[in-house]
Amino acid sequence: MNFKKAAAVVSIMLLIAVAAGCARNAGSNAAKETVLKIAGSTSVFPLVTEIAEEFMKENAGYKVEVQAGGSNVGIESVKNGIVDIGMSSRDLTREELDSGLKPIVIAYDCIAVVVNPSNPVENLTLEQLRDIFAGKIKNWKEVGGLDKEIIVVNRDEASGTREAFHKLVMGDVDFRNDAIIQPGTGQVKSFVASTPEAISYITLGVVDSSVKAIKIDGVEPSLETVKDASYKIQRKLYLVTKGEPKGLAATFIDYCLSDKIQEGIVKKHYIPVKYVEK
Amino acid sequence: MYRWRKFINNFFIGLTWIASLVVAAVLTYIILYIAAKGVSYVNWGFITGWPKGFEARGGIFPIIVTTFYLTIFSALLVTPVAVGGAVYLTEYSHPASRFSRIIRFAADTLSTVPSIVYGIFGFAFFVVYLGFGWSMLSGSLTLALMILPLVLRSTEEAILDVPRGYREASYALGATKWQTVSRVVLKAAAPRIVTGIILGMGRAFGETAAVMLTAGMAINLPVSVFDGGRNMSSHLYLLATEGISLEAAFGTAFLLLMIILIFNLSAKRIAKRM
Amino acid sequence: MLKSKEQAFHEAIRHKEALIQGFFVLMASFTILGLLLLFVYITREGTVLFKQVSPLEFLFGKDWKPTSGNFGTLPLIVGSVVVTAGAVLISAPLSLLVAIFLAEIAPKKAAAYIKTAIELLAGIPSVVYGFMGIIVLVPIIRSFFGGSGFGIVSGWIVLAIMIMPTITSLSEGALAAVPDRYRYGALALGATKWEMIYKVVLPAAKRGIVSAIILGVGRAIGETMAVLMVLGNVPRLPESINQPIATMTSIIALDIAYASGMHKYALFSLGFVLLLISMAFIAIVRIVYKGSYGKN
Numbered sequence: 001m002n003f004k005k006a007a008a009v010v011s012i013m014l015l016i017a018v019a020a021g022c023a024r025n026a027g028s029n030a031a032k033e034t035v036l037k038i039a040g041s042t043s044v045f046p047l048v049t050e051i052a053e054e055f056m057k058e059n060a061g062y063k064v065e066v067q068a069g070g071s072n073v074g075i076e077s078v079k080n081g082i083v084d085i086g087m088s089s090r091d092l093t094r095e096e097l098d099s100g101l102k103p104i105v106i107a108y109d110c111i112a113v114v115v116n117p118s119n120p121v122e123n124l125t126l127e128q129l130r131d132i133f134a135g136k137i138k139n140w141k142e143v144g145g146l147d148k149e150i151i152v153v154n155r156d157e158a159s160g161t162r163e164a165f166h167k168l169v170m171g172d173v174d175f176r177n178d179a180i181i182q183p184g185t186g187q188v189k190s191f192v193a194s195t196p197e198a199i200s201y202i203t204l205g206v207v208d209s210s211v212k213a214i215k216i217d218g219v220e221p222s223l224e225t226v227k228d229a230s231y232k233i234q235r236k237l238y239l240v241t242k243g244e245p246k247g248l249a250a251t252f253i254d255y256c257l258s259d260k261i262q263e264g265i266v267k268k269h270y271i272p273v274k275y276v277e278k
Numbered sequence: 279m280y281r282w283r284k285f286i287n288n289f290f291i292g293l294t295w296i297a298s299l300v301v302a303a304v305l306t307y308i309i310l311y312i313a314a315k316g317v318s319y320v321n322w323g324f325i326t327g328w329p330k331g332f333e334a335r336g337g338i339f340p341i342i343v344t345t346f347y348l349t350i351f352s353a354l355l356v357t358p359v360a361v362g363g364a365v366y367l368t369e370y371s372h373p374a375s376r377f378s379r380i381i382r383f384a385a386d387t388l389s390t391v392p393s394i395v396y397g398i399f400g401f402a403f404f405v406v407y408l409g410f411g412w413s414m415l416s417g418s419l420t421l422a423l424m425i426l427p428l429v430l431r432s433t434e435e436a437i438l439d440v441p442r443g444y445r446e447a448s449y450a451l452g453a454t455k456w457q458t459v460s461r462v463v464l465k466a467a468a469p470r471i472v473t474g475i476i477l478g479m480g481r482a483f484g485e486t487a488a489v490m491l492t493a494g495m496a497i498n499l500p501v502s503v504f505d506g507g508r509n510m511s512s513h514l515y516l517l518a519t520e521g522i523s524l525e526a527a528f529g530t531a532f533l534l535l536m537i538i539l540i541f542n543l544s545a546k547r548i549a550k551r552m
Numbered sequence: 553m554l555k556s557k558e559q560a561f562h563e564a565i566r567h568k569e570a571l572i573q574g575f576f577v578l579m580a581s582f583t584i585l586g587l588l589l590l591f592v593y594i595t596r597e598g599t600v601l602f603k604q605v606s607p608l609e610f611l612f613g614k615d616w617k618p619t620s621g622n623f624g625t626l627p628l629i630v631g632s633v634v635v636t637a638g639a640v641l642i643s644a645p646l647s648l649l650v651a652i653f654l655a656e657i658a659p660k661k662a663a664a665y666i667k668t669a670i671e672l673l674a675g676i677p678s679v680v681y682g683f684m685g686i687i688v689l690v691p692i693i694r695s696f697f698g699g700s701g702f703g704i705v706s707g708w709i710v711l712a713i714m715i716m717p718t719i720t721s722l723s724e725g726a727l728a729a730v731p732d733r734y735r736y737g738a739l740a741l742g743a744t745k746w747e748m749i750y751k752v753v754l755p756a757a758k759r760g761i762v763s764a765i766i767l768g769v770g771r772a773i774g775e776t777m778a779v780l781m782v783l784g785n786v787p788r789l790p791e792s793i794n795q796p797i798a799t800m801t802s803i804i805a806l807d808i809a810y811a812s813g814m815h816k817y818a819l820f821s822l823g824f825v826l827l828l829i830s831m832a833f834i835a836i837v838r839i840v841y842k843g844s845y846g847k848n
Binding site: 069070071072073075076077079151156157158177178179180181183191195 | 618619699700702784785786788795796806807809810811812
Binding site: 290295297396426454486 | 565568569572573575576577578579580582583584586587588589590593594597646649650652653654657658662665666669670671672673675676677678679680682683684686687688713716720744745746747749750767770773774775776777781801804805808809819820823826827830831833834
């Protein structure tokens with residue numbers, strides 16, 4: 001291949017590189033006004049998806065794209081500018097706050113500890129729970145159940161629920177390192193629903209008859225026990241933006257905090273903000 | 279002595295029969311199982327309806343559209359490059375030249391790269407660096423790169439199979455190189471080139487990892503190339519691992535399987551016309 | 553000097569032809585551009601980690617706890633190797649038997665059916681295999697072996713089925729390429745059909761079959777979705793075969809969307825390793841196939 005051909009090819013490639021750069025800017029601005037991209041926590045996902053459906057019904061012409069992936073996905077993506085709002089089921093770290101991310105509470109949430117409906121165990125103390133997840137207690141009979149090995153299911157590391165559970169239940173103790181990992185709220189639920197010896201933790205918002213939520217220290221997870229803080233494993237659910245929310249993102253967040261929506265989330269076992277922060 | 283040899287002979291030949299029957303059985307089982315569980319869920323409402331709620335019961339219309347959007351867009355992107363590259367390699371270049379050996383090496387290497395590596399590349403480059411975000415554009419560009427080796431190779435083989443006599447006759451009649459290539463060679467190779475493209479599209483249609491990382495996972499009806507969306511394979515993955523709406527999962531799996539089988543069978547049909 | 557009309561005409565055609573050729577050169581260059589971009593990017597992101605963590609520690613460390621700063625990928629590499637090895641050991645003999653059936657034994661009609669079956673199996677997306685794995689295979693493994701059913705054994709079976717079309721079709725091609733006179737020669741000497749296959753045809757097709765198996769291995773190592781769905785994804789060195797395990801590919805898929813900082817670079821380093829492995833496979837196949845280049 002002679003010099004002329006090489007020069008031609010290289011110059012065309014440079015042209016394409018420049019075009020790509022322009023497209024990059026175009027892409028950032030295109031459709032920003034009417035499309036809202038949200039990603040993040042699999043615990044917040046069920047809530048926000050339904051809110052988004054309502055939002056789109058009432059505001060024709062706007063599109064809200066919601067996807068899960070885990071709290072860390074939401075935070076990382078909103079930091080990188082890939083999405084407008086990140087969903088998080090854990091508190092932001094100092095570094096995340098310092099990098100300009102702003103969290104807004106849209107609901108409170110119980111982390112329910114769930115077992116298979118066939119499991120006779122109804123209650124665990126916080127210490128027992130910790131020991132089970134740390135691997136110190138390995139058999140159900142040690143906590144009043146059947147003589148079966150406990151199958152511990154943990155969330156993946158993208159999970160804000162895992163972070164929150166770690167903070168609230170485990171403290172400084174590590175999770176046992178041979179627990180099965182499931183990458184999402186739904187996956188955990190279906191695993192526990194189909195495995196008699198399983199135990200795990202999911203947001204109360206998705207608990208249904210396929211799994212059984214057990215009491216912790218005699219306290220059942222519910223709206224009331226969150227309000228009076230007797231159910232210890234509770235946390236805030238956030239929508240996170242980079243900097244102060246603007247434009248469509250701000251509109252949507254306000255919508256989430258509106259009375260109509262906040263009253264509606266009770267039906268889904270999520271706890272409205274005002275209920276707790278009276 | 280002969281009887282022992284005969285026994286060995288029949289034994290191993292019998293084994294090959296069994297092996298092949300096992301293979302046929304596995305395929306049949308997979309297709310029938312999914313068909314049985316999925317066909318009842320797939321009706322017009324499923325295909326044209328929208329998923330409801332976060333558990334995605336209901337239809338999968340936006341997901342079907344996303345899948346076709348990505349597949350067709352990536353085919354459009356890959357065809358000029360793959361066909362053009364193949365034409366260059368077969369018609370215009372000296373087979374032993376440095377340049378064509380580099381191209382072949384590039385194509386061969388690209389063909390063994392795992393799809394997840396395409397995914398992280400697409401994510402880092404198209405989604406984040408170029409700022410396209412989770413979009414049809416990022417997804418199709420990544421898919422195009424992924425199926426490029428496949429289409430390139432099959433186009434190359436199609437062109438090489440065109441008998442030399444065709445070209446010689448064309449030149450003898452005074453045609454220029456371009457006239458020969460476009461009106462004689464490509465015309466003759468066309469059915470098999472199209473087959474290659476269809477097979478590539480079939481591959482793109484069923485891709486999961488690379489698409490989830492570049493087109494995102496939001497359920498959406500994509501209009502602009504900057505819109506994100508979820509394709510059928512990703513939907514199946516998410517439904518399967520969540521285990522909530524298994525009926526929708528089977529319905530999606532059934533549709534996915536059927537469409538890909540149609541892709542493959544029509545590719546074969548077209549190739550036969552060669 | 554004025555050009556005659558004829559000269560001008562020929563010049564114009566030459567220009568046009570040169571432009572067209574340039575267009576094709578450009579298209580071909582895109583292939584190189586694609587690989588270059590991929591390679592450069594993965595390498596760039598993949599080697600950042602090695603400023604802080606030594607490659608030896610990365611490849612041989614036993615602890616994969618990226619959020620606490622441990623980037624030992626040995627469990628993942630071992631995971632990939634174990635799952636791939638088992639799948640190939642199961643699949644290769646089976647695939648070879650089918651290939652022999654197609655090339656030597658099957659009556660025309662049966663061969664056509666089986667060939668179609670293989671092609672269709674090749675076209676089934678990996679998610680569907682993973683899906684069948686979860687729905688059908690995992691419960692079976694659970695009832696036979698106990699535990700959760702997710703783990704190495706499920707991975708072996710699913711992966712073996714997935715790479716079978718690759719090995720079978722390539723081996724069948726290699727067998728079909730053996731000249732008939734080899735076969736007739738053996739039969740004329742009084743060999744049974746199987747003896748002819750085993751002692752003459754197979755050795756003659758050795759190179760092609762070995763390449764087929766190597767490509768099957770390459771496919772298995774690179775598989776992501778199906779293994780992600782049935783392996784259980786626990787990044788730990790396995791102690792028994794009825795245990796969940798993770799592979800390089802499945803960890804990348806699980807972590808990439810949310811990883812940040814060194815964790816993200818570690819995943820790219822894993823991707824970099826996978827890329828190097830892929831390139832190594834191509835090189836190996838080429839060496840094995842030294843005689844017949846372009847035969848693939």
